Structure formats: structure tokens, C-alpha cells
Amino acid sequence: MNIGRQNIGPLDIEPALTALAAALHGEGPAVELSVNPDGELVVGHTETPGCDDAVAVVRTSGSTGTPKATVLTVEALAASSMGTALALQGEGQWLLALPVQFVAGVQVLVRSLFAGTRPWVMDMSGGFTPEAFTAGALELTDPIRFTSLVPTQLQRLLASPSPDTLAVLRRFDGILLGGAPASAGLLAAAREAGLKVTTTYGSAETCGGCVYDGVPLTGVEVRIAEDGRILLGGDTVAAGYLDSPENTDTFYEEDGVRWYRTNDLGALDADGRLTVLGRADDVIITGGVKVSAAHVQEELEKSNGVMAAFVAGVPSAEWGQAVAAYVALAGASPAGDHAVVLEQEWHARLGLLAPKTVLAAGELLMLPNGKPDRLAMIGRLNALHQGK
Numbered sequence: 001m002n003i004g005r006q007n008i009g010p011l012d013i014e015p016a017l018t019a020l021a022a023a024l025h026g027e028g029p030a031v032e033l034s035v036n037p038d039g040e041l042v043v044g045h046t047e048t049p050g051c052d053d054a055v056a057v058v059r060t061s062g063s064t065g066t067p068k069a070t071v072l073t074v075e076a077l078a079a080s081s082m083g084t085a086l087a088l089q090g091e092g093q094w095l096l097a098l099p100v101q102f103v104a105g106v107q108v109l110v111r112s113l114f115a116g117t118r119p120w121v122m123d124m125s126g127g128f129t130p131e132a133f134t135a136g137a138l139e140l141t142d143p144i145r146f147t148s149l150v151p152t153q154l155q156r157l158l159a160s161p162s163p164d165t166l167a168v169l170r171r172f173d174g175i176l177l178g179g180a181p182a183s184a185g186l187l188a189a190a191r192e193a194g195l196k197v198t199t200t201y202g203s204a205e206t207c208g209g210c211v212y213d214g215v216p217l218t219g220v221e222v223r224i225a226e227d228g229r230i231l232l233g234g235d236t237v238a239a240g241y242l243d244s245p246e247n248t249d250t251f252y253e254e255d256g257v258r259w260y261r262t263n264d265l266g267a268l269d270a271d272g273r274l275t276v277l278g279r280a281d282d283v284i285i286t287g288g289v290k291v292s293a294a295h296v297q298e299e300l301e302k303s304n305g306v307m308a309a310f311v312a313g314v315p316s317a318e319w320g321q322a323v324a325a326y327v328a329l330a331g332a333s334p335a336g337d338h339a340v341v342l343e344q345e346w347h348a349r350l351g352l353l354a355p356k357t358v359l360a361a362g363e364l365l366m367l368p369n370g371k372p373d374r375l376a377m378i379g380r381l382n383a384l385h386q387g388k
Contacts, residue, residue: 013109013121015043016100021113023055024074030054032069033101039125041100051239056110058103058204069242070103070204079235080107080207081114083217087198088174091115092144095136095172097122097153102369103204104148104179117142128153130160137168145172150179150370151186152363154197155307158189169195176200178209179370181276181294183301183308201276205250205260207236214273221257222266222274229280230266233259284313286321289352296323296353303342305330308364311355312378314385322388324381325355328363357385 022028029045033056036042046069048054053074059067084107085091094108096119112119122136137147149157154177157165169175170193177190178200190197200209210220210232221233237258240251252259265277278294285291293311300309307328313321329338339360346354359381365373 012041013096013100013119016041017109017113017119019043019045020055020106020109024077024110024113026053026074030057030071032057033106035099035101046242048239048242054239056106057242058106059101060204068204071239071242072103072106072204072207073239076207076236076238077107077110078114079219080210080217081111083210083219083236084111084176085115086218087212087215088146090144090173091117092146092173093117093140093142094119095122095133095140095145095147096120097124097128097133097136097147097149098179099369103208104369107208108148111146128156130157130162130165133157134160134162134165134168137171138164146174146176147172148176148178148200151177151182152180152308152366152370154182154190155186158186158193166193169193172196174198176209176212178202180372181297183298185301201274202232202236203260203262205238205262206232207238210234210236211274214275216272216274222268222272223259224266224268225261227280228265228277230262230264230274230276231259232262233257282312284311284321284323286313286316286319286323287352288320291323291353293323296325296350296355299350299353300325300327300342300346300355303345305338306342310364310372310374310377312374312381314357314378314382315387316356316385317387319356322356322385323353324357324359324385326359326361326364326377326381329360356388357381359384 016033019031023031030048032044032046034042046057048071051071054071055074055077056072058070094112096108098104108119120139123132175197177197198212201211202209210217216222219235223231225231237260250261263280265280267275278292282293283290284293297309297311307330310326314324316322343358365376367373
């Protein structure tokens with residue numbers, strides 16, 4: 001898997017920082033960053049009719065379809081940056097280890113501008129590697145240091161045999177972990193290693209993560225709708241989508257608060273802490289029984305040797321939908337006996353919930369921003385199951 005392959009060095013982000021600074025001060029049009037086929041950072045400017053305070057236009061991941069152009073305003077980005085600083089108990093220097101064109105990358109630049117610090121960009125010309133991350137981290141000079149990662153990256157870093165990698169990870173005052181659900185095993189390993197990891201939940205529509213370790217940032221509100229969907233409100237919510245700014249199905253206002261309706265299911269405990277239960281469209285109806293893909297994924301990831309799993313429903317002549325799983329195995333050949341043993345274990349433990357089709361590989365398929373490539377994995381699972 002190649003997370004964020006882009007050949008950009010520290011000096012190359014100067015035009016992006018300059019353009020974003022101008023937009024934050026109301027002195028320039030909204031900025032849209034991209035990376036061309038040669039791996040070069042391109043700083044573009046996008047007109048945002050009806051939104052004079054737009055700073056950045058960020059494309060959503062496209063994990064479930066066509067990416068949307070999300071418009072982020074000065075107010076939203078300032079609220080997000082302040083909320084992050086309060087949650088992390090300080091501002092400092094950031095190491096950019098994610099693609100700069102997506103919201104997590106843009107936020108590293110924006111937070112740095114608000115903090116008055118200089119971000120450092122790790123060399124990702126050869127993809128994300130522990131060696132490149134370690135080298136980038138060693139270039140940081142500020143006593144307070146932060147970075148943002150996705151679970152697959154953290155997993156790779158923890159698996160690195162180099163003691164230098166663990167040493168630089170421990171040097172960070174905060175590691176934001178988002179983009180995809182992190183398994184309990186990964187979080188336990190990170191904390192056992194002495195890392196200061198904070199899980200984040202959010203999206204481009206909320207200026208990135210706006211709920212840290214289940215707790216909303218300052219100025220952020222969380223509700224659960226009647227259908228179980230998570231609603232995120234407050235100052236970090238985007239102005240809307242560039243191509244449909246009046247989309248009231250996704251964005252709406254109530255009592256002076258702007259809200260974003262997610263496609264995720266969740267629950268709030270008595271203290272207001274959020275638990276994400278999975279996507280609203282992840283319910284699989286197999287043989288007339290409703291199955292939560294998120295629940296099955298969690299169960300699969302409890303098995304020894306399973307680094308990560310993706311679960312979805314695929315068309316089935318017999319079941320209507322069949323539970324299928326794309327599984328990343330550690331230290332074992334995907335075609336070996338390990339996968340067979342796991343399938344037997346899952347059928348004994350999960351019964352009807354066990355996947356009827358399993359595709360084992362070394363890693364999950366991922367998008368450039370580190371999120372699971374749902375469409376690609378569903379396509380391969382469909383082809384393997386063959387509608388049975």
C-alpha cells in the first residue's frame with residue numbers, strides 16, 4: 001500500500017503557506033491544494049460564490065463515491081485550530097506525514113500558521129516508511145511537537161525494528177490518530193509503548209477531527225439523530241459543498257448553530273462521550289438477519305495475526321447479502337494455512353455473523369489519504385464471492 005506518495009520537501013510548501021496566510025487574513029481567494037502526476041505540489045485558487053470568508057476548498061476522500069469540494073471558512077478553521085490547541089494543551093511544531101491536499105494535511109499548515117511555527121514535511125517520494133518518518137521527526141526543532149497519522153501508518157511505525165523510530169514517536173507531545181477506526185489492539189500497543197495518542201473523529205465537513213477520544217472539542221456539539229446518525233454542530237462546520245451550497249440534507253442550521261449530518265451511527269454515554277458504531281450503510285441483511293459490519297470487523301480484529309479487517313455485504317443468490325471480509329494478516333502468507341484456520345475460528349465463534357467469503361492479503365487497500373478504499377475492496381470481494 002502506498003499512503004500519500006508525493007515528492008515534496010520542506011521548501012515546497014512555502015507557496016501553500018503564503019497563499020493560506022493571505023486567505024486567512026482576507027487578502028486572497030480560497031486555496032485548493034493538489035499534487036500533480038509528477039508529485040509536485042500545486043497551489044490553486046478557487047472561486048467560492050456566496051462565501052466571502054472562504055480560506056480553503058478541500059476534497060472529501062471519495063471512499064464511497066465522487067469526492068465533494070468542501071468549503072472551509074476563516075471562522076471554522078480558527079475554531080478548529082483553537083479547539084485542537086486546547087485539547088493538546090499547547091501549540092507547537094507539526095510534522096506533516098499525510099497528503100497535504102486532504103483536510104488533515106491542510107490542517108497541519110493552518111495550525112502552524114495560527115501557532116507561528118514552521119511545519120516540517122517528511123519525504124514521501126518513496127511512500128510512507130518508518131525510515132522517512134524518523135528522518136523527518138529528527139528535523140523538528142521546537143520543544144513541543146505534534147503529528148497526525150492514520151492507523152496503518154502507526155501500525156507500521158510500531159512494527160519498525162529501529163529503536164530510533166520508537167524514540168522519535170515518544171518525543172511527540174501529541175499524535176492525532178484518525179481517518180479510519182483504530183483497533184483496540186493498536187491503541188493498546190501504542191500506549192504500552194509510551195506514546196501520547198489521541199483518537200480523532202470528524203471529516204472534511206468539520207475541518208477534520210472535531211471529537212478527540214470521544215469528547216467534542218471546545219465549540220463543538222454532538223447529537224444522535226432519531227435514526228442513530230451522528231450530528232456534529234458548532235463553529236468548525238464547513239460552509240457547504242462548492243457544487244451544492246444549499247444542501248440541506250447534509251448541512252442545516254438550528255437555533256443559530258450550524259450542523260452537519262454524518263453517515264455514521266453513534267451513541268453518547270451519560271458523560272456525553274461519543275462512541276462511533278459504524279456507518280449507517282454498513283448494516284448487512286443476510287438471510288433476513290441484520291448484521292453490523294463494524295461489529296463483525298471488531299470481532300475479526302481480535303484474532304491473532306489480524307492487523308486490520310474490512311467487512312461488507314455482497315450480493316448473494318442464497319442469502320440476499322452475504323457477509324464478506326477483506327483481511328490484512330501479519331507475518332503469514334495470505335494463501336497459507338493461517339487464513340483457513342481463522343475462517344474456521346470465526347465460523348465457530350460467530351456463527352451466522354461469520355464472513356462467508358474472505359480475501360486475505362498483506363494489507364488493506366487504501367486511498368491516498370490513508371482511508372480504506374471501500375469501493376475497491378467491495379469490488380474484489382464481489383468478484384470472489386460471485387453472487388453465490
